[in-house]
Amino acid sequence: MRRLSTVFALALGGALLAPASSVSGQIQRHPTGVNVNATGATTVFISFGNLEGYVPVEALWCGELIPATPDLGDKCDPSTLFGALPIRYAQGRSSGQDGFTDIMSIPPSVARRAYQAAAEGADSRFFYVRRFSDPQGVRPDQFVTVTCRMTSGGARVPLSLLDVRLRFVTDDAVLSVRTGEAPPPLQAEIHYTGTGNLVGRWEVVMPGEDPPTSDDLLTEATLPAELRGTQRRYTELERFNIFLPPTGEVVLPGPDVTDLPTARNGMYQVLLRIEASGDKEGDSDLAAAGAGEGVVRSGAVAGFPIPPLRYFVGDAGAVGVAGARLRALFPAADSIVDPGEPVTFTWTQMGAALLYRLEVRTPDEVPVLSALLQPGSATYRAPDWLAERAGEGVVEWRVQALGSGGAVVSETPWQRLILTGGTPGPGGGGG
16 A cells, blocks of 8 residues: 555656646647758748747757756757747747747758758757747746658658749840730749649739738748738739649749730739648648647748739830939948848939849958849838848948849949948948
């Protein structure tokens, strides 16, 4: 009898000292583990549930875990950190019944570090750790882990889009066609992981219509279940449903060019809309995560909006760019910007510019950033990683006004910008 009492006491003590993952009220997730590409990027849809007022904070990848005591769960061992979720890929948002939808976009740099660690004898698994905090600061933080199992990136990896580039089959940087003429053929060059059906449609935004938002340009599988079907719809040109083999690359032909509207002058935008498809390797069970009921289909998830493809109809490009000379307004030459502050570029508008091109480079003429902006735009906020890629913290920038065929019809001189908060060195502001 005494022995049974001892065993019962040990069992009770073990229950009291159980890992944080079994504590009542612990935040749950699904999937709990996924296969990922060992040699490149992977994107995975993850549902978190049972938040009870907790909010997500940072997300890290690492090779080893340690107890988060006095907080709940297991956190990353600081000596094995591989990286953090980049801000530009942060597509997570609240959803479902007390849940949070997260898009885990593993950068190639993290996969490379994990692979190198495995090659040196470490475990072939690594971990994605989400920290959740109580906004009131009363309850302990919770660390929730998803196991990433490295594979070759083939059929057993979730179907995710890594890069999508739309282009007309032409050398022109800016496409301008005459009224009533058909544009050249267009296509989408897609890099992906996994295998499955790519389902979607081509749409066109007519001149004068409200442009799509960033959420409208996301693939449907990137959105929480309750937001699917809320994206703005435009004129549909063509639908497609193709099978993607586990090869990682495909060229998707565009719609019949005779279906592209050219009857009215102005700027048109062709959109590639990717719908969610079934994917057993990445689908998320809301019930298992404590975030609702049903399975969320996540085939063709992506951590970025797909940019539209633009073309101009009319003869405005033939008359050149009218009005005053193109001038850069802000930041002024040799301005100093603190490292943590966003950088916004502004310039004067030109009457008949078909597009603006903003370019940022290092003083050694190494490109750092290039962006195309619609006519009517005269401002651009640089991504948060601009200072990170600026090398020594000094860059030069300029803006070009583009006409028919991508011809440069006006441009500003190169101007120097200092992103380190330091003192300008010798040299001018560009020429």
